Amino acid sequence: MDKKILTTMLVGATLLATNLGSVNSFADAVSSTENQVSTHDRVATNSRTLIGIAKGTLEGMMTPYIEGVPGTGSLTLHYHSEDFGFVDGDEAALTIKLPKEFKYAASVPSFVSGISGKISVTGILGMGAEEKITAANCEIYADRLIIKAPSSFWIGSGGVDAHITIDYGQLLAQYPQLPIADAPAGYQVITQLKYAGAMWDIIHDPIIGTNDDTIYTDEHSAIL
Numbered sequence: 001m002d003k004k005i006l007t008t009m010l011v012g013a014t015l016l017a018t019n020l021g022s023v024n025s026f027a028d029a030v031s032s033t034e035n036q037v038s039t040h041d042r043v044a045t046n047s048r049t050l051i052g053i054a055k056g057t058l059e060g061m062m063t064p065y066i067e068g069v070p071g072t073g074s075l076t077l078h079y080h081s082e083d084f085g086f087v088d089g090d091e092a093a094l095t096i097k098l099p100k101e102f103k104y105a106a107s108v109p110s111f112v113s114g115i116s117g118k119i120s121v122t123g124i125l126g127m128g129a130e131e132k133i134t135a136a137n138c139e140i141y142a143d144r145l146i147i148k149a150p151s152s153f154w155i156g157s158g159g160v161d162a163h164i165t166i167d168y169g170q171l172l173a174q175y176p177q178l179p180i181a182d183a184p185a186g187y188q189v190i191t192q193l194k195y196a197g198a199m200w201d202i203i204h205d206p207i208i209g210t211n212d213d214t215i216y217t218d219e220h221s222a223i224l
Contacts, residue, residue, distance in 0.1 A: 049195040053084040054206035058191045058213040064224045065169045067176065073169020073222070079191050081159035081211045087123070092149040092160055092195045094119065099187035100143070101180050101222065105168055107142045108175065114167035115140070119147055122161070123154035133164060160193055172223065180223055186216030 058079050065073030079094060098106055105111055115138065120130035129150035131137060137148040149160045172178055193211035 048088040049090045051083045051085040051206040054209040054211045056081040056211035056213045062217045062219040066224050075166040077164045079162040086155045090195045091151045094147045095192040096145040097190035114170045117164035119162040121152035123152045123158045182221045190214045
Protein backbone atom coordinates (compact mmCIF):
# COMPACT_ATOMS: atom_id res chain seq x y z
CA MET A 1 0.00 0.00 0.00
CA ASP A 2 1.29 3.51 -0.89
CA LYS A 3 2.55 5.22 2.27
CA LYS A 4 0.93 8.53 1.25
CA ILE A 5 -2.46 6.85 0.99
CA LEU A 6 -1.99 5.10 4.32
CA THR A 7 -0.91 8.37 5.96
CA THR A 8 -4.02 10.10 4.62
CA MET A 9 -6.16 7.32 6.07
CA LEU A 10 -4.45 7.63 9.44
CA VAL A 11 -4.89 11.40 9.57
CA GLY A 12 -8.51 11.16 8.50
CA ALA A 13 -9.30 8.60 11.17
CA THR A 14 -7.60 10.77 13.79
CA LEU A 15 -9.70 13.81 12.88
CA LEU A 16 -12.87 11.75 13.05
CA ALA A 17 -12.08 10.25 16.46
CA THR A 18 -13.89 11.97 19.34
CA ASN A 19 -13.43 11.91 23.11
CA LEU A 20 -15.61 9.29 24.76
CA GLY A 21 -16.64 8.62 28.36
CA SER A 22 -14.81 6.39 30.80
CA VAL A 23 -14.05 2.83 29.76
CA ASN A 24 -15.56 0.47 32.29
CA SER A 25 -12.61 -1.89 32.37
CA PHE A 26 -9.35 -2.51 30.60
CA ALA A 27 -10.20 -5.97 29.38
CA ASP A 28 -13.60 -4.83 28.09
CA ALA A 29 -11.38 -3.90 25.15
CA VAL A 30 -10.07 -7.46 24.87
CA SER A 31 -12.01 -9.76 22.58
CA SER A 32 -11.26 -13.42 23.27
CA THR A 33 -12.06 -16.35 21.00
CA GLU A 34 -15.04 -17.23 23.17
CA ASN A 35 -16.04 -14.32 25.38
CA GLN A 36 -14.93 -11.06 26.95
CA VAL A 37 -13.19 -10.92 30.32
CA SER A 38 -13.54 -7.87 32.57
CA THR A 39 -10.94 -6.50 34.98
CA HIS A 40 -10.74 -3.60 37.41
CA ASP A 41 -8.12 -1.66 35.47
CA ARG A 42 -9.19 1.57 33.81
CA VAL A 43 -7.88 3.25 30.70
CA ALA A 44 -7.74 6.97 30.00
CA THR A 45 -10.16 7.66 27.13
CA ASN A 46 -7.94 10.35 25.61
CA SER A 47 -5.65 7.61 24.27
CA ARG A 48 -5.98 7.01 20.56
CA THR A 49 -4.78 4.11 18.46
CA LEU A 50 -4.89 3.21 14.79
CA ILE A 51 -3.02 0.23 13.36
CA GLY A 52 -2.68 0.40 9.58
CA ILE A 53 -0.58 -2.72 9.06
CA ALA A 54 -0.21 -5.44 11.71
CA LYS A 55 1.79 -8.60 12.04
CA GLY A 56 1.85 -10.72 15.17
CA THR A 57 4.01 -13.82 15.49
CA LEU A 58 4.16 -16.47 18.18
CA GLU A 59 6.81 -19.11 18.76
CA GLY A 60 6.82 -21.74 21.46
CA MET A 61 8.47 -24.83 22.80
CA MET A 62 7.41 -27.44 25.34
CA THR A 63 9.70 -29.42 27.61
CA PRO A 64 7.64 -32.43 28.78
CA TYR A 65 7.53 -33.22 32.49
CA ILE A 66 9.53 -36.20 33.73
CA GLU A 67 8.91 -37.06 37.35
CA GLY A 68 11.96 -36.45 39.49
CA VAL A 69 13.91 -34.64 36.76
CA PRO A 70 14.50 -30.94 37.57
CA GLY A 71 13.83 -28.37 34.87
CA THR A 72 11.21 -30.40 33.04
CA GLY A 73 7.57 -29.53 32.55
CA SER A 74 7.49 -26.09 30.94
CA LEU A 75 5.86 -24.23 28.06
CA THR A 76 7.94 -21.32 26.75
CA LEU A 77 6.32 -18.69 24.51
CA HIS A 78 7.78 -15.78 22.56
CA TYR A 79 5.36 -13.22 21.10
CA HIS A 80 6.23 -10.27 18.87
CA SER A 81 4.05 -7.72 17.11
CA GLU A 82 5.26 -5.33 14.43
CA ASP A 83 2.76 -2.63 13.55
CA PHE A 84 2.54 0.49 11.39
CA GLY A 85 0.26 3.34 12.43
CA PHE A 86 0.18 5.21 15.72
CA VAL A 87 -0.46 4.61 19.42
CA ASP A 88 -1.04 7.65 21.61
CA GLY A 89 -0.59 6.72 25.27
CA ASP A 90 -2.58 3.51 24.91
CA GLU A 91 -2.33 0.18 26.73
CA ALA A 92 -2.50 -3.24 25.10
CA ALA A 93 -3.63 -6.60 26.44
CA LEU A 94 -2.02 -9.80 25.26
CA THR A 95 -4.40 -12.72 25.62
CA ILE A 96 -2.86 -16.20 25.59
CA LYS A 97 -5.42 -18.94 25.13
CA LEU A 98 -4.00 -22.01 26.81
CA PRO A 99 -4.24 -25.53 25.36
CA LYS A 100 -7.57 -27.06 26.36
CA GLU A 101 -5.65 -29.97 27.88
CA PHE A 102 -4.36 -27.58 30.58
CA LYS A 103 -7.81 -26.64 31.92
CA TYR A 104 -7.47 -28.67 35.12
CA ALA A 105 -3.91 -27.54 35.80
CA ALA A 106 -4.76 -23.87 35.23
CA SER A 107 -7.66 -24.15 37.68
CA VAL A 108 -5.30 -24.96 40.57
CA PRO A 109 -4.48 -21.73 42.50
CA SER A 110 -0.74 -22.50 42.65
CA PHE A 111 -0.59 -22.61 38.83
CA VAL A 112 0.11 -18.86 38.90
CA SER A 113 3.36 -19.35 40.81
CA GLY A 114 4.83 -21.12 37.79
CA ILE A 115 4.31 -18.19 35.41
CA SER A 116 7.21 -15.83 34.79
CA GLY A 117 8.57 -13.59 32.06
CA LYS A 118 8.53 -10.03 30.81
CA ILE A 119 6.55 -7.85 28.44
CA SER A 120 7.80 -4.72 26.71
CA VAL A 121 6.76 -2.15 24.11
CA THR A 122 8.67 -0.61 21.24
CA GLY A 123 7.88 2.96 20.34
CA ILE A 124 8.98 6.19 18.76
CA LEU A 125 12.47 5.99 20.30
CA GLY A 126 12.92 2.24 19.96
CA MET A 127 12.60 -0.03 22.99
CA GLY A 128 10.16 1.45 25.50
CA ALA A 129 9.00 0.34 28.91
CA GLU A 130 9.56 -3.23 30.05
CA GLU A 131 7.81 -4.96 32.93
CA LYS A 132 8.08 -8.31 34.62
CA ILE A 133 4.95 -10.44 34.42
CA THR A 134 3.43 -10.41 37.90
CA ALA A 135 0.03 -10.65 39.56
CA ALA A 136 -0.30 -6.89 39.01
CA ASN A 137 -0.37 -7.12 35.21
CA CYS A 138 -1.47 -10.71 34.60
CA GLU A 139 -4.86 -12.32 35.05
CA ILE A 140 -5.25 -16.09 34.94
CA TYR A 141 -8.33 -18.07 34.03
CA ALA A 142 -8.86 -21.76 33.41
CA ASP A 143 -8.45 -21.31 29.66
CA ARG A 144 -6.28 -18.21 29.23
CA LEU A 145 -3.84 -15.62 30.52
CA ILE A 146 -4.35 -11.90 29.99
CA ILE A 147 -1.18 -9.83 30.30
CA LYS A 148 -1.30 -6.03 30.29
CA ALA A 149 1.50 -4.29 28.40
CA PRO A 150 2.91 -0.92 29.52
CA SER A 151 1.34 2.14 27.94
CA SER A 152 3.17 3.32 24.84
CA PHE A 153 3.44 6.22 22.41
CA TRP A 154 4.66 5.82 18.85
CA ILE A 155 4.06 7.09 15.36
CA GLY A 156 5.15 5.10 12.34
CA SER A 157 6.10 1.69 13.72
CA GLY A 158 5.95 0.01 17.09
CA GLY A 159 4.73 -3.10 18.82
CA VAL A 160 4.79 -5.44 21.80
CA ASP A 161 7.21 -8.21 22.80
CA ALA A 162 6.52 -10.85 25.44
CA HIS A 163 8.55 -13.76 26.73
CA ILE A 164 6.59 -16.12 28.97
CA THR A 165 7.48 -19.34 30.72
CA ILE A 166 4.76 -21.55 32.19
CA ASP A 167 6.41 -23.95 34.61
CA TYR A 168 3.71 -26.56 35.04
CA GLY A 169 6.29 -29.08 36.27
CA GLN A 170 6.34 -27.44 39.70
CA LEU A 171 2.58 -28.04 39.88
CA LEU A 172 2.85 -31.70 38.86
CA ALA A 173 5.54 -32.20 41.48
CA GLN A 174 2.97 -31.17 44.09
CA TYR A 175 0.02 -32.95 42.47
CA PRO A 176 1.37 -35.92 40.46
CA GLN A 177 -2.14 -37.20 39.71
CA LEU A 178 -3.19 -33.94 38.03
CA PRO A 179 -4.23 -34.84 34.46
CA ILE A 180 -2.84 -33.19 31.34
CA ALA A 181 -4.05 -35.15 28.34
CA ASP A 182 -1.97 -35.87 25.26
CA ALA A 183 -2.56 -33.75 22.15
CA PRO A 184 -2.08 -35.86 19.00
CA ALA A 185 -1.83 -32.76 16.79
CA GLY A 186 0.28 -30.81 19.28
CA TYR A 187 -0.83 -28.40 21.99
CA GLN A 188 -2.61 -25.39 20.53
CA VAL A 189 -1.76 -21.90 21.84
CA ILE A 190 -3.56 -18.80 20.52
CA THR A 191 -2.43 -15.22 21.09
CA GLN A 192 -4.46 -12.06 20.58
CA LEU A 193 -3.24 -8.48 21.06
CA LYS A 194 -5.81 -5.72 21.53
CA TYR A 195 -5.30 -2.04 22.29
CA ALA A 196 -7.77 -0.61 24.80
CA GLY A 197 -8.28 2.78 23.18
CA ALA A 198 -8.56 1.28 19.71
CA MET A 199 -11.84 -0.38 20.62
CA TRP A 200 -13.34 3.09 21.11
CA ASP A 201 -11.89 4.62 17.96
CA ILE A 202 -13.64 4.64 14.61
CA ILE A 203 -11.22 2.06 13.19
CA HIS A 204 -10.48 -0.38 16.02
CA ASP A 205 -9.00 -3.31 14.09
CA PRO A 206 -5.85 -3.31 11.94
CA ILE A 207 -6.59 -2.25 8.37
CA ILE A 208 -4.23 -4.86 6.95
CA GLY A 209 -3.03 -8.00 8.71
CA THR A 210 -3.52 -9.10 12.31
CA ASN A 211 -1.69 -9.15 15.62
CA ASP A 212 -3.09 -12.61 16.40
CA ASP A 213 -1.29 -15.88 15.87
CA THR A 214 -1.71 -19.60 16.57
CA ILE A 215 0.84 -22.35 17.03
CA TYR A 216 0.87 -26.07 17.75
CA THR A 217 3.73 -27.48 19.77
CA ASP A 218 5.92 -30.18 18.28
CA GLU A 219 5.48 -32.19 21.46
CA HIS A 220 2.32 -34.28 21.75
CA SER A 221 2.69 -35.30 25.41
CA ALA A 222 3.09 -32.83 28.29
CA ILE A 223 4.05 -35.68 30.63
CA LEU A 224 6.49 -38.47 29.82
